[in-house]
Amino acid sequence: MPYTILKHCLSEEWNAKDFLETHFSHGDVYYTEDSTVVPMKLLHELFSSGLVEGDIMLESSAGGMVSPLFSASKYFKEIYVMEFTDASVNHFKQWLENSDEATDWSYPAQLVSGLEGNEDGWKEKEEQARRAIKRVLKYDLLDCNSKNSVAIPEVDCVLTVYQFNIICQTKEDFKHNMKILTSRLKVGGYLLFFHALNMTFYQTDGHKFSSLALDEKIIEKVLNDLRFDMVKKEIIPAVKEHENADYTAVLFAVARKAK
Incomplete structure (x- = not known):
């Protein structure tokens, strides 16, 4: 399907709840392995290693995902969530309330609790995440002077899972939005970045939406241009082809903001 007729997440057809439950919460078991299990395991391993630490995190993940926060909230006292659509902000707040x-995010909560050695503690894991979240903000992609982009304190870590x-829609978008998202990151702080590589589309609620196809070389160049030093990189091949998205692998990058 030509790129030009695919919809964008800012279109009125984009449904946050259907998107999350198709791709992350209640989806096909093979697909969920890539979209949810892989990031949860990698984040658990990273945080428990002690490589990345601090007090304040900025998190921004696709559609208002909650699952990445189950690991992060054990290590960061304050978490600020930034989303890019009203639908994502509103749906995230529904979970908070x-x-x-x-x-329903009980599956990843149970997964993380099991990784931490407390399989029965998943409800407390959800409450731990709720307590750590201080604000949920919207950054308007159509308004480059959005006040919410500076309504966040300087942070020790930025975590983003499949948001980009x-x-x-363009490589320029990618660099621009990455610059915005990391603008409150302290020098020496860490960017934790998950991306589905070479993905041109995803579908949800009966509609196909656009995704900018990026490979790891383009991503590394942008991070280098923004003065990040790559600390760790893993590329995990897709479990199998799937009709809901055409990515080839999952990239996990840990990069440190240089002076």
Whole structure:
């Protein structure tokens, strides 16, 4: 399908809840391995190693994902969440408020609790994440002077999981949005970045949406241009081809902001 007729996540057809439950919460078991299990295991290993630490984190993940925060909230006292659509902000807040309309994140909460050696503690794991989250903000992709982009204190770590797969349409978008997202990161702080490589589309709720196809070389160049030093990189091949998205592998990068 030509790129020009694919929809973007800012279109009115984009449904945050359906997107999350298709791709991360209730999806196909093979697909969930890539979208949810792989990031959860890698984050658990990273945080428990002691390589990345601090007090304040900025998190921004595709569609308002909650699952990355189950590991992070054990290590960071304050977490600020930045999303790029009203739908994602609103749906994330539904989970914070324990609304019946919220996506069920019990599966990744149980997964992380098991990795931490407390399989029965998943409900407390969810509450731990809720307590750590201080604000949920929207950055408007159409407003480069969004006040919310500076309503966040300087942070020790930025975590983003698949967000850039859905918000970027050009390489210039990618660099611009990465610069914004990391603008509050302290020198010496860490960027934790997950990306589905070479993905041109994903689908949800009966619609196909665009994704900017990037490979690891392009991503590394942008991070280098923004003065990040690569500390760690892993590329995990896709479990199998899937109709909901055409990525080839998952990239996990840990980069440190240089002077």
